[in-house]
Amino acid sequence: MAEKANGGQAGAAGRAPSADRPDMVRNVVLVGHSGAGKTTLIEALLAAAGTIPRAGRVEEGSTVSDFDEVEVRQQRSVNLSLAPLVHNGIKINLLDTPGYADFVGDLRAGLRAADAALFVVSAVDGVDGLTRMLWEECGLVGMPRAVVITKIDHHRANFDEVLATCQDVFGDGVAPLYLPVDGRGLLGLLTQRFLDYSGGRRTEREPDQEQLALIEQYRGDLIEGIIQESEDESLMDRYLSGESIDTKILIDDLEKAVARGSFHPVLAAAPGTGMLELLEIITQGFPSPLEHPLPEITTIDGRAVTDITGDPDGPLVAEVVKTTSDPYVGRISLVRVFSGTLRPDMLVHVSGHGLADRGHEDHDVDERIGGIGSPLGKTQRPVAKCVAGDICAIAKLSRAETGDTLSDRERPLLMKAWTMPDPLLPVAIRARSKADEDKLSQALARLVAEDPTLRLENNPETRQLVLWCMGEAHADVLLDRMTRRHGVEVERVPLRVPLRETFGGRAQGMGRNVKQTGGHGQYAICHIEVEPLPSGGGLEFVDKIVGGVVPRQFIPSVEKGVRAQMERGVVAGYPMVDIRVTLYDGKAHSVDSSDMAFQIAGQLALKEAAGKVPTLLLEPVDEVSVLVSDEFVGAIMSDLSSRRGRVLGSEPVGTGRTLVKAEVPELEITRYAVDLRSMSHGTGTFHRDFLRYEPLPAHLAEKVAAAAEH
Template sequence: MADRTSPRASQVVPVTSPEQIRNVVLVGCSGVGKTTLAESLALAAGAVGKAGRVVDGTTVSDYEDIEHQQQRSVQLAVLPIDWNGVRVNLLDPPGHPDFDAELRAGLRAADAAVFVVSATDPVTAPTRALWREAAEVGVPRAIVVSKLDLARESFDDILTACHDAFGLGPDTLRAVYVPVFRDGSPSGSVDLLTGRGYGDVEAAPDTSAARESLVEAISGLDDTLMERYLAGEELDTEALFAGLRHEIVDCTLHPALAVTEAGFGTAELLDLITGSFPDPTRRVGPGPFADPDAPLTAQVIRITGDAYVGRINLVRVYAGTLRPDTRLQVLGADGANEDRITTLAGPFGKSTHPVPEAVAGDIVCVPKLASTHIRDTLADDPATTPMPAWPLPPALLPIGVEAHSKADEDKLSQALVRLTVEDPALRLEQNPHTHQLVLWCTGEAHAEVTLDRLRNRHGVHVDTVPYQVALRETFGASASGHGRLVKQSGGHGQYAICDLEVEPLPAGEGFEFAVRVVGGAVPKNFIPSVEKGVRTQLRAGVATGHPLVDVRVTLVDGKAHSVDSSDAAFQTAAALALKDAASHTEIRLLEPVAAVRVIVPDDYLGAVLSDLSARRAHVLGTETPEPGTALLRAEVPEIELARYPVDLRSLTHGTAEFARAHLRYEMMPQAVAAKLTGNGAAR
């Protein structure tokens, strides 16, 4: 793995105990500066030099060319940095909602989160949605206000806006560092607990009142500290930091500070992380205690394909110690499999460096494990209780694809299998009704990245085609049909005549076959052949190529020849009779209808209802699951939902949640059918 080694490998301090580790995920929307903050922290810690921070326009955490092209992250990156003798594993997931699976992986792998909000627009709807997601996981959170040098409001006003937008309780959000300004720009900050100044603090205002307020907030959440505080005792810094650590872990206090793209605030943030964030032994959430000597329990967080070493698994170790040249159990949805670790590597963005082992709490790269999937548990013992699998975002945007050439077709299946292993949010479907190959993605950006990976990582070119909804046909009214097959070409000929009556059935009744032949006009041994021919034609359809359903077909008459009649002849005659009946009546199209569930902020409810109305939706009603939010239930034709995830995100600025499930088939309106088929019905 030498060709992938990071230039900082020689600077890495070995980790020998969980207490040395802080696993921290950066959470925030696209554009707030998360990746810039990660790079600034790495620069401040000496993990990269100024010249190495950005190479050819690509940051050290970029994995793929498309990240540089789109100027946004599409994959979870890990940047380990060392500060004050502590290893900080920074997990930087994408901020775009299409890559929410990467965020969820980062939230589960981390022990705390740095929630980044932009000073220029701190409480957008997507930001509130991200806060709710992080809160549901229960991960301790600090708030970092980025772009403070561009702020239109004061730091205190920004924190007040965040407090109100996130629905936080009294004293829950507190500044622990107060920014100092010189000539309108941030020049330094003051640590409220220690009084220590960072940068230029000559113009620092009096912070005694702010410190007193913070001390009261910390003491008020700890009975012991409160007793000492009320007794008039001067609380020492060590006691206050212990109280702060306790409140952060319990999520009863969220510390806040500010940063700028120029690097202001990075040292303060690193001090906060290393001094007050929980180490793996104080992890909040499921999983065993972080004991390096315990039996191994680890979980696969991310899988990437590498042109040099193949599949690379990013693994979080929860208990035990992971070592090279050992066999382990892979516990997944399909049961237990045995695999072997050959080497271990420490991650640094897309680069790696060899490491001798990974203790409980650490995050490490394991190459060449062949049987793993993201969310699988790695253990010594197959009887180990697997780590919980976090939920994946629903893939609701269908993209029809076809191989561009025969050479691409030969490689497509294997490439898609690899992609779905590396990206569990991607769902692959070979539609049994339309026979279309469909990639179900979480959004347009996800689709674009998936197609780029097919092309550049796997060398497979595909063409995108419109998604086909599986329609059905049915008879609009009863009709009769005559099928005649009479051929003589020397030797045995082909002879079969069938007369059928076809009548529509209620929706969902399927197909019925009946016999009303008298006098043996069709011999009994050929009646199954008639039914088989009808069923074959039902699957092929009679007008638009869609399957024919909800009909009763009755065999009423026919003729046979003692020599020339056969099973094949009666199958053909039955199919001809069914098509002849279809030519004497109207063939109606049936379309699938989905049960749709949308959770949307009240601000956007009107726009969502109007949009659904334009999609021929039948709105069943709305509920209020929580203040300010509406739960909308509707029945919508699936043909109207192909682009709905994209349009809904645009309507609601990415704040709505959407789920769909197939409900039933219904008659398609004639006007819609006319647009679809060119004439509305086929003869």
Template sequence: MADRGTPHAPAPTVERPAQLRNVALIGPSGAGKTTLAESLALTAGALTRAGTVPDGTTAADYEEIEHQQQRSVQLALLPLSWRDTKINLLDTPGYADFAGDLRAGLRAAESAVLVLSAADPIPLPALTLWRECRATGLPTVIVLTHLTAGRGSFEEALVACQEAFGEGHPDTVLPIHLPILRDGHPYGSLELLTGRRYGESGEVPGADEARGRLVEAIAGEDDTLLERYVAGEDLDPASLTEALRREVLQGTVHPVLAAAPPLDPAGPAVGAAELLDLITEILPTPEERRDDLPSSDPDAPVTVQVVHTGEDPYVGRLSLVRVYSGTLRPDTTLHLADHPDERVTALTSPFGKQQRPVPYALPGDLVCLAKLATARTGDTLSAGQLVLERWPLPEPLLPVAIRAHSKGDEDRLAQSLARLTAQDPALRVEQNAETHQLVLWCTGEAHQAVVLDRLRTRYGVNLDTVGYQVALRETFATTASGHGRHVKQSGGHGQFAICDLTVEPLAPGSGFEFVDKVVGGAVPRNFIPSVEKGVRAQLAHGVKAGYPMVDVRVTLTDGKAHSVDSSDAAFQTAGALALREAAAHATVRLLEPVDEIQVLLPDEYQGAVLTDLSARRGHVLGTEPGGPGLSLVRAEVPELELARYPVELRSISHGTGQFSRSYVRHAPMPAALAARYENGS
């Protein structure tokens, strides 16, 4: 890759989409993404070690970026400028709980950089990240970090990557640079195709062999290059670089390089300039997307999608958007499906705490828009009626029940949740009609902790978490009859109503039936609906443990009325009393909800998961292949056993298992367990 000048400070705009590169920075927690991002910013001239940068950003501003990256809980944009190219670096969360932001970053990018620690075995979450990249078809570069004396070995880590990501073809995962070592620590690198050296010179054992494998891999897919190579011709670097670029864009070659902090604090970091060059010369432009999203035509109607929604303490809601077509300018009105149009007042480019104004954004660029009224993450804003498909979000399956600490916090809680769900589409808020609980459904413990922290600290809501309740129900297991007598006389009109009911169980899922078998007018026709109303009210409150009663047939068989003292209210009361008496003579069972779950996980954890499901009173329906090296387990499990399942499955499968759930039915609860709930425990 040719040296085309020195890096310069970030530029707010570019003249052509071909000058843009959108790159998702991904990696498991602890791999060194933060350090790499800082090295890239330093090398690109966005930050200097003295604490100032050419555009006025201070080290304190960058500390805020670093702080966000260390938390790894939300998508962050770091715009850099390198050799007349603007690089939008999308730093994605490293925790599995925030896969929604990861997928948002992958959607907004044309390529990905996977950061892995060479000092540790490849963690299983890295395989999940790799699958995410493959699912989106993004060209992917691998950067190996933590290459210090006595820790990581580039050669050993490379072999591990080839085994993990090569899918049986190790020559698809190949080094583009080899580190130059001094006392086991990288202090430079050798570019294999051109022989260019970054940093200090030095011997690189195995360079000729590594270059040969790389040339064979990329020439083997090009008939012209292959003929020249077989003929013994010395292939020129420009032809090889272009061939490499084609293979990377097609996803048939995944370049690998090393990154390390400088030995001398004042010197350059290893891998930063190398990676920036690779991004600008090898990775795709917005015009080379491999999907069916709108073309990158600057003159087309404007179409943008909201990638992330956050808040700025000074300007309020701040929306990060990706421009897909057209040229976005300030003072533009865009259509939002099923909502009022949104007016774009200004465009800004983020860096740390700063928002720097930009005059326009070309297709492929990412900019921030302030104070959009209703647009949420994933929404499309366009000059026409085009609506882009949203990226798939992780299903929130971990519940936490909350309540406002005081009456004064209730309104603040409702407003805060509305703002929070606009920012975080992976959060689901449910007001459960049966348990009357306010439930936040999160993707995991880390997500739950972040949501609760934001409610308390960012929005100032005093709230309490309470035990999550499952919606239990009751039903009759045997047939029984009940007599309801409501007779009172206390001056004036009294209250008189008598009715006899028979209650019998119905098949699960049948609901409630009311049958009138009164003969001879024992209960006047106008009071029969009153009896049913009273029965329904009692069913809603339950007859044994306070849970709604379902799947019963109630038959009104007889009764008595008074010409003066009978009333609608009296027969409602009599109907409820008759139902309660019938319950006293019958076997009443508690019913618990049962879900069908589908668990996708590596084959090696199937046995542990099946054992765990058995301990959860689960009934396994079957297992089947879920993809290469993956199993799909289907089972029915009581919902009571699933409240913590997202956390426990992650522990059992070392962060690799995923599951979905759907309600199937309510089923009888075991007697010993039911006794605990009947006693209020």
């Protein structure tokens, strides 16, 4: 496709690219595992378009997509970032995504903001499990995709092997358009031309005999694949009868098939090689925002809205796809405009995102936006407007968070939130000092605003502050940001799982609270009998007082005292559950008895009864569903059994994947998010729901009780 034109670079270093119409925009998300070369590829594309003077650094110590100090220091992408350029009059928004499963929230935000996906695969490392899963995810929504095989100049590169892997893993419709030749250039399979990059600039010439033989080896399959996707049903008969199909017809049909998402071209790239071909694929083959379906839009009260068409003059509908807090300029919001036009200093309505269960409050407020910019690394270049289909950065949106909708004040609207995975790795933290504790809540609020995959829990039972993260790398980045960006020092502490206590048998206890001091004393005596109930029984309080030995007004006081002691526990400090307490005798004093006296007596009676029989510790058991590739099912089942789990069975899900169901104690799966990723090579996912409490094995209960004594 790049062979139709002579390149035609556009864009100027330092000048912010802009678009006036949606059809002049292409939004492309780059997807691939860490180390595949996504960021390097973006830099090479920016250099080829003239946006930066060379592929490499925009400024010392920062790549074009680096915004976060963690990325600069660790030399890896952990954020969604935007790099815009212009080629042949088309504005291209390149969305760089993290290559780690821990940061899948940013990756899915990139998919939401984009209209097409470019899968970046290393010619050295091939395809990983996460890339395969994302290919399937894009296929389910019909997103157009292309594949670029990078690092073809590496001494260990194996283009043919990786191409075969892509065709095997990604399925039908995957075919190469170009073949690399000894690091010197590319062979165009459709035009049968050799594109020579050995001199630093691309030149074209006729291929030699060896190169012609290579072209013939691949060209037939490519043409057949294009013709199969053609809307002209006569092409296949003409081709099979030996007719030579005009190259322009093939290229036009190819472009339409790519835009529909039914054909996926494979390109080859290295710094300085293949960039013009890739830019032409993006501008000619990938769809404009007008060709990509809009997400579901409703009114604030949930009524469907169907009159939004992506018109720059229509009602404003935009979405915050990424929020970043900068210590110097404040909050920066990366926004995709789906309808209408954003301008500096506009007053907009901010609508919430439905993630209140993760600590993200819903919003329904008006805000005035600040300046609108086109980001490049850490530089924000101002633009006059952002039309429907385009992406920009907005300053000073103090209330809007990732996933929120921006719309007109007169017509508030809400976009359906994109699917976010559940964070399943709990990390308990505490502030290192009183000064850190004072700043902790504000720092956590900023982290929550930025990251919809983070869930913040202040557990009232364990009295721990818990960050629910996607994995260890996610947790490390969050804690690093708290320290370096927000100046809050925190430390990890062992996670406490909320256990329960209950009676192991029937027992009686007496609570005697008799004290005589100056003035009114305390006098309350109660006798209770305690017996265990089935799981889920809670507290059943039975009144069997006869003859008024405990006055009626004090019987609720005994129950209140029993409940208070149950909350505190009697062995290891965990709440007590599932018991029946029968009050059958007691004594009172006409002057010294009181509500508080009988509450204390009830507490003492429960503790005495607990000392006469074994007290059981109960642990929470979760119902766990694990989705993995068929090849890992045996290992997953064996591992779940080793965690004291009961495997309930398995069932196939789609092609090549299996859902394994089990019941597993929560104590055994606090780090399962990390372990499953390792066992399944990054392809496994799981879901957990609380099921019930069960007795903790004796040897583990002894350890818990011993720890509580210290």
